[in-house]
Amino acid sequence: MSEFRMPSLGADMEDGVLVEWLKQAGEAVSRGDIIAVVETQKGAIEIEIFEAGTIERLLVDPGTRVPVGAPLALVRGAGEPARPAVAEATPPMPKSEPAPAPAAPSRPVARPIEARPSEATRDRTSPAARQLAAVRGIALAGLVGTGPGGAIVRADVERALAKTGAPTPRRGIDPGEMRKAIAAAMARSNREIPHYYLTHQVDVTATLAWLEALNAGRQPPERLLLAPLLLKAVALTLRDFPEFNGHFVENAFRPSAEIHIGTAIAIRGGGLVAPAIHDANIKHLDELMAALRDLVARTRAGRLRSSELFDPTVTVSSLGDRGVDGLLGVIYPPQVALVGFGTPASRPWVVGDRIGPRMVMTASLAADHRASDGHRGALFLLAVARRLQEPEGL
Known part of the structure; x- marks a missing residue:
């Protein structure tokens, strides 16, 4: 069992915010697969994994600020048996702080009249996608998810936003x-x-x-x-x-x-x-x-x-x-x-x-x-x- 850790993406990086998981526990991964999105001062970065195996457990929730080197997930190597759930101790979570929510647009955004998303829809939507949809007035119920298990991820909301002709906000890039x-x-x-x-x-x-x-x-x-x-x-x-x-x-x-x-x-x-x-x-x-x-x-x-x-x-x-x-x-x-x-x-x-x-x-x-x-x-x-x-x- 190995640990997938928050990578260092430059000499100036001390930590990053886990925006969303693109793979879930139980899914097989191959070398070079993009499994998560992390937000740094340079923007939202797609994080690759460099070993093959199966994701045993996700250790960090989306929206968490994580120091460089802290474990994000456990990965089971090819041929390695799964650990019994009752025998496995939960690794300590890294000290973190919630990532600040993005500022609302300066101009009011017209929101479509829609029914409140069902709990099933919410469960199949990543937090980053749900947050962007709420800010930009996109109806989750009408989206087709392309994430793990059909989950709606941020990219799905961005595509829907692009169809409306509205500019897609760049994720996390703060010039200052x-x-x-x-x-x-x-x-x-x-x-x-x-x-x-x-x-x-x-x-x-x-x-x-x-x-x-x-x-x-x-x-x-x-x-x-x-x-x-x-x-x-x-x-x-x-x-x-x-x-x-x-x-x-x-x-x-x-x-x-x-x-x-x-x-x-x-x-x-x-x-x-x-x-x-x-x-x-x-x-x-x-x-x-x-x-x-x-x-x-x-x-x-x-x-x-x-x-x-x-x-x-x-x-x-x-x-x-x-x-x-x-x-x-x-x-x-x-x-x-x-x-x-x-x-x-x-x-x-x-x-x-x-x-x-x-x-x-x-x-x-x-x-x-x-x-x-x-x-x-x-x-x-x-x-x-x-x-x-x-x-x-x-």
């Missing part, structure tokens, strides 16, 4: 709280990590011309942006420079065999998250473009998954669409490097023995001196530049 979380993580980073910074100017004239020629024969939804080329160049280079890919934990650097690139994404209304694109080094450019579009859409809809937040091994941040020349990032602990890219701009550039206009972009590296040094950092940036200048090899 997110700013506090970001500030806490960055303060810790500046306090604990001995940063060093390097920048390098990259001639991307040939890269942009190659990209334009590639997109000329494609329909708009199939066209590539520059971003996946940046991600792939970094990912491939990290194979030769493992000291920039991994985590500094327990006073030691631990390189990662996988390359999961955290991609900095701005959230509308304020805030920033950097969820991971997994195994970026083995993805084709089209796969990276599709993964990036999906990640941006789900981030801004508040539907990230736990694995996308806790396992990035390096972060890439690009402000290419903001018109700035470059950026000097702050490393997100426990990572040891952040690669930044600015906006390609036309600049006078020496090619051979002549000066002419070229599209030039600034690449930067913020790195942890405990894991690497400036010599290796310089070689890393030069290698990234060479890969970008040979886009056909990406």
Whole structure:
């Protein structure tokens, strides 16, 4: 019997609110299944399980604030017999406090005239779904549940709300709280990590011309942006420079065999998250473009998954669409490097023995001196530049 615990979804997370269970006691689960939704300062996060088995018991009720590391459920392994109910002691519940209810809309919402939901309907509705339905005036009796055993979950209420044309509220994202979380993580980073910074100017004239020629024969939804080329160049280079890919934990650097690139994404209304694109080094450019579009859409809809937040091994941040020349990032602990890219701009550039206009972009590296040094950092940036200048090899 193992314990499924509240995961840490970032260096700035101390606790989270269990919004709803998507699996119930007695249900079989497989590795990667989403079994719960937890609300943090970064929004509502879908929590995955990384072992196969059967949920023996749920230990925490929806609406409970739970510290990182506290047990949420008991999971029985494959082939492991169930424990007799009379012989099993109830594990201690984590100290918690009720999650604050969301504020009512500033404008009155017209509520449909409906019969009071039956007790049977209430029993098959998650607390989060019931709360949202009450605030937004959605009739539970008319909904078809897609949760465990036909239960109505929040996603069912959101779909019904979308059909009315009313905007669906983003779950739990408070820009002020997110700013506090970001500030806490960055303060810790500046306090604990001995940063060093390097920048390098990259001639991307040939890269942009190659990209334009590639997109000329494609329909708009199939066209590539520059971003996946940046991600792939970094990912491939990290194979030769493992000291920039991994985590500094327990006073030691631990390189990662996988390359999961955290991609900095701005959230509308304020805030920033950097969820991971997994195994970026083995993805084709089209796969990276599709993964990036999906990640941006789900981030801004508040539907990230736990694995996308806790396992990035390096972060890439690009402000290419903001018109700035470059950026000097702050490393997100426990990572040891952040690669930044600015906006390609036309600049006078020496090619051979002549000066002419070229599209030039600034690449930067913020790195942890405990894991690497400036010599290796310089070689890393030069290698990234060479890969970008040979886009056909990406």
